[in-house]
Amino acid sequence: RPDVVAARWRVEAADKDIAVAKTRFYPSLNLTALGGVINPDVGKLLESGSVFGLVAPALSLPIFDGGKLRANLAGSDAQYDLAVADYNQKVIAALREVADQVTAVRSLEQRAQAQNDAVQTATAAFDLAQQRYRAGIGSYLEVLSVQEQLLLARQRMAGLQSQQLLASVRLQRALGGGFTPEPARDTAHAAPTSAQPNS
Structure with missing residues (x-):
């Protein structure tokens, strides 16, 4: 530093x-x-x-x-x-600053892992709701409700990823180094396809 x-x-x-x-x-x-x-x-x-x-x-x-x-x-x-x-x-x-930033990075990693699990669960629920709807044993309202939960889960995940990036930058600065952004990676999930009612 x-x-x-x-x-x-x-x-x-x-x-x-x-x-x-x-x-x-x-x-x-x-x-x-x-x-x-x-x-x-x-x-x-x-x-x-x-x-x-x-x-x-x-x-x-x-x-x-x-x-x-x-x-x-x-x-x-x-x-x-x-x-x-x-x-x-x-x-x-x-x-002290380095220790604080390391703690923040680790905490965000744990939260991101838990949120990733939530996204996976919501994705599976959405797929199941679509299958039930197409099979005629589920309602379209159920599909929309599950889809909304999936979108919220992915939104929270994106927010945590942004916080992780900022925490990494702060940690690098606390260590006395600069920050070189990594090449962009396609980590975003595709938006869930809305199920359409059968005609």
């Missing part, structure tokens, strides 16, 4: 800031500044008096800035702690 990755990068950046803040506690020598005082004639350099006076501008001693450096380190530590806390919150939120 982009939000989790971004939070992790902030943690890594804060960790590097701490490392940089710690290195500032060590003495450092600026070679660029030192180059300006280097004299090819060492003898003349020694005769000039205080060598330290020439080298001092190139030398950094953190003992003179200890308070400031400690404050900078404390600030870096605080930023790191905040970044870690933000990262942990985003990971927990992502896991």
Whole structure:
């Protein structure tokens, strides 16, 4: 997930800031500044008096800035702690969102399976009603009633399939991925043919 990755990068950046803040506690020598005082004639350099006076501008001693450096380190530590806390919150939120979406997908699968069974039952009832009507032992009103139940069952099934598709998209997004629709499949049932009264 982009939000989790971004939070992790902030943690890594804060960790590097701490490392940089710690290195500032060590003495450092600026070679660029030192180059300006280097004299090819060492003898003349020694005769000039205080060598330290020439080298001092190139030398950094953190003992003179200890308070400031400690404050900078404390600030870096605080930023790191905040970044870690933000990262942990985003990971927990992502896991919770994924868990919720997985639960929704599984629940819809169970409901769709039950509704599919209902469609099969209604289809069988409709076929039987048509057979009874054609055999002259059933009424046309019975056929229409059973047909209506079959249409309602298929309508509910179509609604559940739409919900399943949306739940799958939400799960993919919760996992940090995109969504690529699958090729269309002919899963819709043909509308039941209405029985016509025998002439």
